[in-house]
Amino acid sequence: MERESMPFDVVIVGAGPAGLAAAIRLRQRATEQGEDLSVCVLEKGSEVGAHILSGAIVEPRALDELLPDWREQGAPLNTPARKDRFLWLTRRRAIPLMAPPQMHNKGNYIVSLGNLCRWLARQAEALGVEILPGFPAAEILYDDQGAVRGVATADMGRNPDGSEGLRFEPGVELHARQTLFCEGCHGSLAKQLMTRFDLRRDCDPQTYGLGIKELWEVDSPLHEPGRVVHTVGWPLDNGTYGGSFLYHLDERRVAVGLIVGLDYANPYLSPFEEMQRFKTHPAIRPLFEGGRRIAYGARALVEGGWQSLPRLSFPGGFIAGDSSGFLNVPKIKGTHNAMKSGMTAAEAILDRLRGEAPEGTDADDLRQRLEATWVMRELRRARNIRPAFRRGLWPGITLSAMDTYLLRGRAPWTLHHREDHAQLRPAAVSRPIDYPRPDGRITFDRLASVFLSNTHHEEGQPVHLKLRDATKPTALNLPVYDGPEARYCPAGVYEYVDNGNGGQRLQINAQNCVHCKTCDIKDPGQNIDWCVPQGGDGPNYPDL
Numbered sequence: 001m002e003r004e005s006m007p008f009d010v011v012i013v014g015a016g017p018a019g020l021a022a023a024i025r026l027r028q029r030a031t032e033q034g035e036d037l038s039v040c041v042l043e044k045g046s047e048v049g050a051h052i053l054s055g056a057i058v059e060p061r062a063l064d065e066l067l068p069d070w071r072e073q074g075a076p077l078n079t080p081a082r083k084d085r086f087l088w089l090t091r092r093r094a095i096p097l098m099a100p101p102q103m104h105n106k107g108n109y110i111v112s113l114g115n116l117c118r119w120l121a122r123q124a125e126a127l128g129v130e131i132l133p134g135f136p137a138a139e140i141l142y143d144d145q146g147a148v149r150g151v152a153t154a155d156m157g158r159n160p161d162g163s164e165g166l167r168f169e170p171g172v173e174l175h176a177r178q179t180l181f182c183e184g185c186h187g188s189l190a191k192q193l194m195t196r197f198d199l200r201r202d203c204d205p206q207t208y209g210l211g212i213k214e215l216w217e218v219d220s221p222l223h224e225p226g227r228v229v230h231t232v233g234w235p236l237d238n239g240t241y242g243g244s245f246l247y248h249l250d251e252r253r254v255a256v257g258l259i260v261g262l263d264y265a266n267p268y269l270s271p272f273e274e275m276q277r278f279k280t281h282p283a284i285r286p287l288f289e290g291g292r293r294i295a296y297g298a299r300a301l302v303e304g305g306w307q308s309l310p311r312l313s314f315p316g317g318f319i320a321g322d323s324s325g326f327l328n329v330p331k332i333k334g335t336h337n338a339m340k341s342g343m344t345a346a347e348a349i350l351d352r353l354r355g356e357a358p359e360g361t362d363a364d365d366l367r368q369r370l371e372a373t374w375v376m377r378e379l380r381r382a383r384n385i386r387p388a389f390r391r392g393l394w395p396g397i398t399l400s401a402m403d404t405y406l407l408r409g410r411a412p413w414t415l416h417h418r419e420d421h422a423q424l425r426p427a428a429v430s431r432p433i434d435y436p437r438p439d440g441r442i443t444f445d446r447l448a449s450v451f452l453s454n455t456h457h458e459e460g461q462p463v464h465l466k467l468r469d470a471t472k473p474t475a476l477n478l479p480v481y482d483g484p485e486a487r488y489c490p491a492g493v494y495e496y497v498d499n500g501n502g503g504q505r506l507q508i509n510a511q512n513c514v515h516c517k518t519c520d521i522k523d524p525g526q527n528i529d530w531c532v533p534q535g536g537d538g539p540n541y542p543d544l
Contacts, residue, residue, distance in 0.1 A: 003152060003170045008040045008130075010349055011150055011176035013137040013189060015043035016052060017113070017335050018321025019182035020120040021066055022342035022349075027127035029350055037353075039129045040174060041121075042153065044136030046536035048121040049114035051184075051515055053213060053297040053544045055245055055257060055332065056113040057081055057105055057228065061374070062339035067123060076115045079249050081105035082226030087283070089234040094283035097232075100404055102330035102382070105228050110247045110255070112543045113335060136532035140189055141173060147359075148316030150175040151189070154532050162462050178349045179317035182342060185300045186517040188531055190323040199310040199319070204417040206304040206325055207386065209242065210518050212275040212490055213257035214449075215295035215543060222287050225250050230332070235277040238393040240264045241386075244278055245332070246287070253294075253543075254287065259332075261303065262420040262488075262522050263390070266430045270487040271518075272298075273435040276443040280436075288442050296452040297544050298490035298516045301334070302327050303386050304417050306379040312341075312366035313348070315359055320345040320366070328378055329386040330400070337375045344369050381409025387417055424524050427482035446492040450512050454540035455491070457533055463510045464533040465493065465519065472527045473506035481524055488522050490514065514539045 010026055012019045023039050030037035045051040058077065063070050070077070086099035121131055138154035150173060157168035181190050185208070194200050229246040236242045241261030248254050258275040279288060302308075302325035309326075312319050320341040327334035348366050351357035357364040370376050384403045389396030403411055438444045457464075467473070477483055478496060483506075485494035491512040499505040515538045520530040 001168070001170045003173050005173040005175055006040075007175045008038045009177050009353065010037065010039045010180065011174045012039065012041045012180045012182060013151060014182035014184060014187070014321070014323075015041050015048045015121060015131060015133070016117060016182055016184050016321060016338070017120070018338040018342035019180070020117060020124050020342070021062065021339040022180055022182065022320060022346040023124045023129040024066060024120065024127060025343045025346035026349065027124070027129055029346070031127070041124065041129060041131045042135045042137050042151070042174070043131065043133040044532055044535070045133060045538060046540055047118075047133045048131065049118040050133075050540045051538055052114040052117050053211070053299045053541055054113040054335065055211070055213070055247060055255065056111050056335065057108050057247065057333060058111050058113070058116065059108050059331075059333055059336040062336040062343065066339065066343060073123070075119050077109035077111055079110040079225055081108045081110055081228050083224065083228065085229045087229065087231040089231050089281055089283070091234050092282055094231070094281070099230070100330060100400070102328070102404070103230060103332065110226065110228070110249050114541050114544050134536035135172070136535055137189055138171060138532050140192060141175070143316070146315065148179050148314065150179055154534055156534055158462055160460060160462055165460070178352055180342075180345055180349065181317065181319045181323055182321040183323045185302050185322045186521055186530075187323040188529070190319050193314060193319060194310060197311070197314040199312075199314065203310050204304060204307045205419040206302060206308045207417045207420055208262045208300045208521050209259045209303050210262055210271045210298065210300050210488070210490065210516065211257055211259045212272055212298045213255060213296070213544060214293055216254045216256060216288055216291045216293050217252050218254050218287060218291035219252065220287060220290065223252050223254065224248050232393060234281065235274050236260065240266070240269065241389045241396070246284070259301070261389070262300070262518065263418065263423045265423050265425045266433070267424050267427050267481040267484040268430055268432045268487065270433070270435065272446060272449075272490040273433075276438060277435065279442050285442060293444065293452065295542055295544055296449040297539060297541050298514050300517045300521055303329050305329060305386060306376070306383040307414055308417055309367065309379070312345070312370075313364055318345045318348060318366050326375065326379065328382050330382050330404070337378065340373060340375050341370060344373060384411055384413075384415045387415035390418075421522055421524050421526055424481055424484060426480050446490065447512075450491050450514065453514050454542070455512065455514055455538060456540070457511045457513065457537045459511070461534050463508055464531045465508050465510050465513065466529040466531055468527050468529065472525050474504065476525050477523070478504060485519060485523060488518055490516060490518065494519065
């Protein structure tokens with residue numbers, strides 16, 4: 001069966017903050033100029049917001065620029081951040097520390113980023129943007145000169161071996177004059193673009209963290225809407241980068257999460273188990289006693305910052321948002337930067353379409369455009385914070401304090417990053433970690449958590465987690481690192497089972513996948529490619 005095609009002026013891959021901000025800005029500018037500009041946004045989730053997960057505290061700076069009347073229009077920013085606390089945890093104690101200025105949240109809002117994206121989608125549709133949820137972009141289309149000319153959505157109804165099933169439906173080609181990729185952290189198509197156009201040739205390796213998040217309904221006088229708590233230290237050791245957050249929303253809800261830098265060295269570390277252990281701390285546990293866990297999710301986040309940003313322009317399109325990496329690590333915020341990058345990309349697209357910025361010229365360079373905005377100034381000031389922690393928690397805090405208070409982000413040097421997957425030590429020289437069994441009240445296992453993520457993948461389709469070399473797990477990962485994928489995956493996707501011949505084989509439970517991309521990032525042999533499954537499959541996050 002031949003694929004159908006649909007023409008648009010602009011196709012945007014991903015209905016997250018960056019993609020929706022870009023779509024809104026495109027239609028705003030087109031309407032101002034009286035232009036008829038067709039804009040289509042593809043979203044792989046079953047609905048806008050289904051795959052969106054963040055802490056999240058939002059700095060409304062970009063939203064103020066994009067939609068100045070967002071308050072009157074009912075944007076779901078309902079809980080102003082009111083009180084900041086920063087704690088250093090030991091096994092038994094919680095020691096208050098002075099919160100660095102980047103973590104002061106006056107004027108910011110605790111939100112469900114998924115709900116904010118749902119609201120942004122409604123604003124975009126009111127402006128004439130066509131949004132297609134449940135249509136994952138699976139393939140990049142190129143013209144005869146090698147420029148991007150759009151994308152094709154995933155086929156439906158293929159058998160596990162890839163052959164066409166009885167209900168097979170081919171994907172649809174969406175042809176575009178310009179294509180903007182806003183897939184979020186470590187996007188599968190952005191990964192291909194980086195390689196094809198050598199977009200990373202002038203930057204550091206990207207580095208990542210894994211965020212594990214739960215949403216609780218608490219019945220406790222300790223609940224304070226607007227309260228913000230961040231911690232460092234226990235349960236992580238001093239050599240592992242990471243920290244936790246506790247954000248008090250309205251209606252007795254509390255978002256709790258742990259972020260673990262994926263440059264950790266011990267292959268026995270499990271970010272999921274560390275998150276469960278965190279909740280048992282004497283200063284944390286009372287908040288959840290008598291409460292009810294109502295949602296769970298996990299996702300990787302980009303932490304490389306200024307020195308890890310790739311080139312953002314290529315023939316036929318641009319990359320924006322967390323596909324590039326705009327998180328400000330010391331702020332623990334990136335939504336405002338992602339949105340601004342999408343808005344700036346929209347301006348660049350319009351200039352290309354109007355012939356005012358021919359491809360390949362300085363005026364066409366999206367990163368150069370961003371250099372003139374507050375985004376790059378903010379990221380440059382923060383550039384040395386994350387790599388400072390390679391030396392450990394206390395050296396990292398010391399160097400960060402010096403960079404923040406003494407040098408004010410203007411150090412005459414730039415610290416650099418290393419590839420996360422290359423940092424694992426062999427199991428033979430690493431310490432196993434004995435994690436306690438879940439109690440079913442405060443701590444839980446992976447499968448019970450995946451159930452709360454509302455994850456669903458249609459049975460009978462090809463596995464969307466591809467091994468480049470099927471022998472590598474048992475030739476490298478298992479004998480050298482004792483099978484770390486069984487521990488770094490927060491959804492129980494990977495497990496080693498008896499192969500029937502006295503050995504073991506890697507079993508991939510793709511139906512559990514919450515699309516966090518950690519396996520694609522952390523696998524020590526870089527042997528796993530995360531690809532989009534059939535349309536709409538994956539988690540369906542409520543209020544995350």
